[in-house]
Amino acid sequence: MAKKKKDLRRENIIEIAAQLFKQKGFSGTSMRDLAEQVGMDAATMYHYISSKDEILKTICFGIATTYITQLGEIESSDSSYIEKLKALVRLHLHLMTTKGAEVSVANNDWKYLSPEALQEFKDLRSHYEKRFASLIEEGIQAGELQEVNRSVALFTLLSAVRWVELWWKPNRGITLEELENTILTILFNGLEKKQP
Amino acid sequence: MAKKKKDLRRENIIEIAAQLFKQKGFSGTSMRDLAEQVGMDAATMYHYISSKDEILKTICFGIATTYITQLGEIESSDSSYIEKLKALVRLHLHLMTTKGAEVSVANNDWKYLSPEALQEFKDLRSHYEKRFASLIEEGIQAGELQEVNRSVALFTLLSAVRWVELWWKPNRGITLEELENTILTILFNGLEKKQP
Numbered sequence: 001m002a003k004k005k006k007d008l009r010r011e012n013i014i015e016i017a018a019q020l021f022k023q024k025g026f027s028g029t030s031m032r033d034l035a036e037q038v039g040m041d042a043a044t045m046y047h048y049i050s051s052k053d054e055i056l057k058t059i060c061f062g063i064a065t066t067y068i069t070q071l072g073e074i075e076s077s078d079s080s081y082i083e084k085l086k087a088l089v090r091l092h093l094h095l096m097t098t099k100g101a102e103v104s105v106a107n108n109d110w111k112y113l114s115p116e117a118l119q120e121f122k123d124l125r126s127h128y129e130k131r132f133a134s135l136i137e138e139g140i141q142a143g144e145l146q147e148v149n150r151s152v153a154l155f156t157l158l159s160a161v162r163w164v165e166l167w168w169k170p171n172r173g174i175t176l177e178e179l180e181n182t183i184l185t186i187l188f189n190g191l192e193k194k195q196p
Numbered sequence: 197m198a199k200k201k202k203d204l205r206r207e208n209i210i211e212i213a214a215q216l217f218k219q220k221g222f223s224g225t226s227m228r229d230l231a232e233q234v235g236m237d238a239a240t241m242y243h244y245i246s247s248k249d250e251i252l253k254t255i256c257f258g259i260a261t262t263y264i265t266q267l268g269e270i271e272s273s274d275s276s277y278i279e280k281l282k283a284l285v286r287l288h289l290h291l292m293t294t295k296g297a298e299v300s301v302a303n304n305d306w307k308y309l310s311p312e313a314l315q316e317f318k319d320l321r322s323h324y325e326k327r328f329a330s331l332i333e334e335g336i337q338a339g340e341l342q343e344v345n346r347s348v349a350l351f352t353l354l355s356a357v358r359w360v361e362l363w364w365k366p367n368r369g370i371t372l373e374e375l376e377n378t379i380l381t382i383l384f385n386g387l388e389k390k391q392p
Contacts, residue, residue, distance in 0.1 A: 082388050136387075146389050149370060152378035153387065159359035163351040174345060182348035190386035191332075191349065192278050193342050 010048045013038055017055045018101035026056060026109040056109060057117050063106035064124045066095065071131055081139030086184055088132060089157060093180055096164045104165050129154060160187060206244045209234050213251045214297035222252060222305040252305060253313050259302035260320045262291065267327055277335030282380055284328060285353060289376055292360045300361050325350060356383055 016037050020029045031052055035042040049055055074087045096103050110121050133154045139145040145153075161183060168179060185191075212233050216225045227248055231238040245251055270283045292299050306317050329350045335341040357379060364375060381387075 085387070144389060145387050146381055146385065148378040148381055148387070149374045152370060152375055153382060155359040155363060156356050156379055156382050157387075160352050160356040162358070163355035167351060174348060178345045179348055182344040183352055185342055185344055186349060186352050186383060186386070188386045188388045189342065190382075190384045191281070191341050191344065191353075192384045193340060194390070 006048065013045065013049055014055055014058055018059050018105050021109055022101045022104045026105070026112045053114055056105070056112060059102050060106045060110050060113060060121050063095070063099070063102050064121060064128070067091070067128055068124065071128060075131065075135070081135055081142055081144045082188065084135050085139065086188060089161060089184060089187060090180060092161045093164060093183065096161065097168060097176055100165060107165065157187060202244065209241065209244055210251055210254055214255050214301050217305055218297045218300045222301070222308045249310055252301070252309060255298050256302045256306050256309060256317055259291070259295070259298050260317060260324070263287070263324055264320065267324060271327065271331070277331055277338055277340045278384065280331050281335065282384060285357060285380060285383060286376060288357045289360060289379065292357065293364060293372055296361060303361065353383060
């Protein structure tokens with residue numbers, strides 16, 4: 001029970017850290033800023049977390065692991081390639097709208113990871129991209145997808161959703177459903193209306 | 197003649213500055229770095245350019261003006277809305293692949309503009325986005341485009357091409373034609389292959 005409470009506190013500190021890193025950048029945030037925002041004195045906070053580097057590592061690997069675990073589930077499902085790719089785009093949107101600060105840190109501040117962690121993180125990302133690209137490749141082979149350049153398609157999909165991280169907020173008058181529908185429509189059916 | 201030579205030198209300095217800002221960031225680049233890269237002593241360089249701020253302003257407003265001028269030409273053409281929007285996406289790709297460093301600076305370092313220039317730049321950008329969104333709106337009204345959320349469509353199009361600035365290089369085995377075809381296919385026709 002004591003363990004669990006400690007874990008929750010730790011998670012809460014990491015969440016607040018992610019928001020600070022997103023606002024002020026990893027380099028621009030000090031442990032003192034964090035302690036202040038958390039409402040603890042620094043000495044107490046070090047009981048939960050040992051360093052800024054540890055926080056960054058926890059955030060980046062937490063996000064990378066979520067992506068890879070979910071990708072595994074999507075790959076092993078019975079769906080068509082189109083459905084699998086749609087599920088991946090939805091996963092990106094879902095993480096950006098529910099864990100926006102963490103995703104932003106993993107997208108922008110990963111370069112401040114310590115050298116060893118940095119290499120591991122890059123490998124995970126490249127592994128994820130390769131498996132994502134394979135789904136595109138297999139979908140084309142199966143005749144479900146248009147004949148496009150695989151790498152260009154991969155980066156176009158990944159990039160088309162990136163703005164959401166910077167821009168989307170629940171109170172801007174666009175629902176999550178509208179967001180998802182418009183993006184999926186454009187990427188999979190195209191903006192041009194097909195004449196009946 | 198003397199004037200023209202001075203202009204060319206100035207343009208060359210600004211081009212090299214854009215590459216340095218892209219590599220090392222605006223804050224991370226000093227006028228000394230620039231002079232070294234240009235191969236001039238600093239005193240001579242100041243004959244062509246007065247400050248880092250002036251360079252940044254020239255780059256950002258140069259890019260913004262190009263976008264707005266081209267948008268004007270596209271708007272006033274006789275093409276369909278689909279063709280106009282495709283021409284805008286091509287314009288973004290064209291600028292990113294021919295003026296990659298300048299576009300990158302205008303996309304990332306504009307926040308270091310002096311307060312007055314900053315406001316003017318933001319106004320230009322917002323003006324461009326509004327006119328781009330109007331083309332989407334009018335295309336939907338004309339029945340050429342799918343019924344999508346206008347803002348989401350705008351940011352999805354603008355964002356889908358952003359990765360090109362960071363990733364595309366002529367020697368990576370993907371031609372400009374493949375790049376353009378794949379991106380236009382995905383955004384306007386969709387990745388899903390239509391069954392005949």
